[in-house]
Amino acid sequence: MPPESHLPAGKTLDEQASHCFGCSPINPIGLQLTFTLTTEAENITATATVQLTRNHEGPPGYLHGGIIATLMDEAMSKLNRPLNLIAMTRNLEVDYLRPCPIETPLTLTAHHLHREGRKLFHSATLTHPDGTVLATAKGLFLAIDPALLNRRQP
Numbered sequence: 001m002p003p004e005s006h007l008p009a010g011k012t013l014d015e016q017a018s019h020c021f022g023c024s025p026i027n028p029i030g031l032q033l034t035f036t037l038t039t040e041a042e043n044i045t046a047t048a049t050v051q052l053t054r055n056h057e058g059p060p061g062y063l064h065g066g067i068i069a070t071l072m073d074e075a076m077s078k079l080n081r082p083l084n085l086i087a088m089t090r091n092l093e094v095d096y097l098r099p100c101p102i103e104t105p106l107t108l109t110a111h112h113l114h115r116e117g118r119k120l121f122h123s124a125t126l127t128h129p130d131g132t133v134l135a136t137a138k139g140l141f142l143a144i145d146p147a148l149l150n151r152r153q154p
């Protein structure tokens, strides 16, 4: 069953998330991330190349830690769709291993690890083009009733 079939009539998932700070192509102040999804058997992966600017700076020349957490959250959230679930982040843990440079094409990758009922366990990494892993993350996402998501909208 495609994920859209879980949503209220007349609204697709993309329409509901159309201004997402992480991935909307029409949010002018968003990150406008685009992901490639791999859904082979048990291997569900989302990957994006991320090259951000001084607008996302924390330490001089490096990404703000909150932006890095956003990247991890967004990448892991992309794994829920191939699982045919609407889910929200319940717990996010980030290890900041090295400073993450701006103006550099970093690789953002998320993997689905396992599922226990409504609980979806994912991981993510942000990697420098030289192969250095700059940050890692673990995420717990909770599948929700799509009607709950709709009620949250004003």
Ligand SMILES: CCCCCCCCCC(=O)SCCNC(=O)CCNC(=O)[C@H](O)C(C)(C)COP(=O)(O)OP(=O)(O)OC[C@H]1O[C@@H](n2cnc3c(N)ncnc32)[C@H](O)[C@@H]1OP(=O)(O)O
Pocket: 017, 020, 022, 073, 074, 077, 086, 087, 088, 089, 090, 091, 119, 140, 142, 144, 149
């Ligand atoms: C849908 C399209 C969205 C597209 C945009 C995606 C954007 C990127 C993703 C996000 O950023 S979503 C926004 C940030 N997240 C939120 O705003 C979620 C706010 N939290 C909630 O609304 C509720 O907590 C939630 C709906 C996620 C779950 O509420 P519930 O009342 O159903 O569950 P609860 O909070 O009681 O916790 C569920 C289970 O998780 C367990 N749990 C919590 N932390 C845990 C942990 N760290 N490890 C293991 N288990 C944990 C907890 O013990 C419990 O276990 P049991 O059900 O077995 O008792």
